[in-house]
Amino acid sequence: MVRIVCSAPSRIDLSGGAADIFGKCTLCSAISLRTYCEIQPSEKPALILEGVPHPLEDAPLIQKALKRAKADHLQVQLSLHSDAPRASGLGGSASMTVSIMYGLSQFHKMETNLYELAEQAQRAETDLGMLNGYQDWYAAAFGGLLFLDFRQKSNKKMEEEPYATVEDLSHYRGAMKFVVADTKVFHSSAVSNDILYQEYMRGVSKVVSLIDRLDTITREAKKAVVHKDMGKLSEIVQENQEIIRTFNRSAPENEQLIEAAYRGGAAACKVTGAGQGGCIAAVCTGKRNQQSVRDALLEETDAVFPVEVDRGVFAESRGDS
Template sequence: MIVRSRAPLRLGLAGGGTDVSPFSDQHGGHVMNVTIDRYAYATIDDSASGMAEFHAMDAQCSQVVEPARMSITGGPLQLAQGVYNRICEQFLEGRHPAIRIRTHSDAPPGSGLGSSSTMVVALVTAFAEYFNLPLGEYEVAHLAYSIERSDLGLAGGKQDQYAAAFGGFNFMEFYADDRVIVNPLRIKDWVWAELEASLVLYFTGVSRESAKIIDEQARNVREGKNQSLEAMFRLKDEAVQMKEALLRGDLNRFASVMQSGWEAKKKMANSISNERIDQLEALAFQHGARATKVSGAGGGGFMMFVCDPGDRLPLIRALSATGGSVYDTHFTPHGASSWKIA
């Protein structure tokens, strides 16, 4: 039997960072995001060798070992290793099957699209299908979060796992004790289409290590630094404003809130922006952009630009000349999915 799964990557539209502890535990976090038609993929089948096999196809990295609890090696294989360990211990009564796990993603690690967390969701979804585990969207997302943050010790928030599990436009609320509420939005068709036509997604060519940025952000909250805390409260409020703009179809307000949110986010930690990002932002505004932000923790990866659809091609040409890559992308209403091949 072969099982395949995929989970969509996401764009963080507003409120990103307020889903990270300790802010979300102390004050509650609000995030507005949307999934796109780029995915993390996982395949599980029986191992012909009788071993446990792990293959990160895009990183060209493999490990073949006796079926047992994995020692986490770090690097590209650690996500599959962590999911294998947790599923075996929590759902298979400690049994370690001889299976082959293969993964790949449409975005590189450090892209700012939630690629690592989305991969964990894809893996959990594949395991749930392979072993017939009764897991809904909330359970998949929470399990993926627990594996990534507790088992693997990777820093980050909660929005990526829930976005990948649910899909679509979602307004999310994050509270203490891992309480999460996902509110799917019913976006009018014309708003959906106009926003897609207005969006330019640009990869800077530089991946970044989000953990360092997130650690700085969390430290600023713990130490009560006023500028960082004020920025976080502003981001939380702007997630609510963006939700309202989307529901009303007010795309001028959408752009205004996105830009305001980006200005606030830059105050959360020094490493969120840098000289190259500032230069790209200035260039984009010279060629029709009305709003910009870096997706994810910041520091590099993907940048989003919102413009009038009539200005989209001049903006794409200007950005393409800077050494990065413009990605054609569309929103998707579907979350993680899996299927069997006999």
């Protein structure tokens, strides 16, 4: 019997988050909160979520992922577990779809094109009518500390768009580490993204100007990482948070955790994901600084996760009998 276990990382965005919807660039990091997918033959299609059987017909995103992988009629059992909190702005749905689709390719012993994997997994979600960017799926597929350029991409059909440009800057990260903390306020990225998209498409000058500004400073953030200029990178992350506030995407619960992270000595801190709840991500200058930030955040919430830059999707194990 073939049994595949694979995993894909979640992610934090450091600069340019949400601008990928508009074909701009982002700086993000895959992190060591992963989604695990176990695939094995079954008498009929079955789904296990966090150890509990779940009707497949009540999981439309997973159904779309199976269809995109041409496996919607495959007799397999999918068992899924995530390290990341649900609906928290860490790209958990992307981590899940990438792990499922990669696992199915491994199940069939097929070679995987990571660009195609990221694009197909992203389309599984847009097939449901959701408006999304691209960085979550590319981060889950490729892993690393990534500069991603989405020029000429605007949620068209796959054959009508180029792949993203992927640059892994992990070699330059030095002692950089992160702490993620969850407000435990669920959010909807689809709603937040749709509001921003409508304003941008109407040409609201303030929104257009700030999206363009995100693109500019994200390119500067890439240079800061390459030159290991933590001071400059911190300034850019902080400016990102100011833009998030202007877009009304930072809830009081986010601000409370950001304040705590700075009390702990964080170099920079911002909302990650669509905001209005979900997680914040703190940039730290090393292990000791990471521990100090973690301790400060634990005074506000028990959902605190010291994390590292992590690898992309891969097969954890494969069994054949």
